[in-house]
Amino acid sequence: MCSYIVEKAKLFGSAKGAKGWMRIDTANVYYDHPFHAPLDHALGIDFINEAAGGRERVAVELSAESARELVQKILAALASGEIEHGKLARDTVATAK
């Protein structure tokens, strides 16, 4: 498609790449021709540290179907994790009392 359309998500976190762990502050997200995946179009995500110049990246290229599945699983993991950890936090507070 050669669209040059990139969505930027501001993040807080870390990612592990070829040089080990690094802080990341941005995800560049696009749906276009991949470099490596055997697909005509792929959902690409480049995790970078823009504040540090954005030279290094941790990259994925996913089929559209895979990307949608991943979105669902991220939301599901967040929902279940927050419930579980919220319960843990409540238990910790109750024990301390």
Place this chain on the structure above:
Amino acid sequence: MTYESMLAETVVFRGHKGDIGEAYYARPLGGGPWPGVVLIHHMPGWDEWIKEATRKLAHHGLATISPHLYFREGPGSPDDVGARVRAAGGVADEQVLGDVAGCMEFLRAQPYANGKVGVIGFCSGGRHTYLAACSLAGIDAAVDCWGGNVIVDDPKQLNAKRPVAPIDLTDKMRCPLLGLFGNDDENPNRDQVNRTEAILKKLGKNYEFHRYDGAGHAFFNAARPAYRPEQALDGWSKVFAFFHKHLAAAAAARAA
């Protein structure tokens, strides 16, 4: 039996504003003189398939140089560099044209050159090829392989890097143009290909367009599901016939 040989290597060239960049260069050995071709890579960048295509053209007697249009964002692997360029909204048309012009000079400076130079590009490189054919002097033949955004229907797509729709420069086209397109492509779609042809025809330009059923975007690319071997074989044969027709004249003149 004919002895075949080829040299393929990384070279440096002087591009836009005199910047020194790297390029992949493949040429036949022995014989000659050889016509030259500048191969403009697609949006994902200077990847393995682009280098394969460069060697393929050399195999057919065309000394071919493929500039790494993203070299200014290096160092780094071509995919990482390409990611930086994508995030920055691509490369400026003016810069690409300067790099293509530099590669044309490189080709003509070789002792075995026949003086003729063609340009071929794929995907975004097809658009760059159309642009070059309308903007640069000294191109003897141009091949646009499914270049998208030659026609710009949404003016919001124009910006500082891509200020002009290539179609609006068609009256300045100075060389023969070959266009190859898949009928299932979405960019350019059939309507856009038809409109491009209508303008070339109206302006009396020297062109030939070939459209392929059962093929979409990038149907030459064997690394992608879009690959269509039958259509690709026919398309490549048209590329070689076109270049040999338009780039061989100087060789004949030199030999005479």
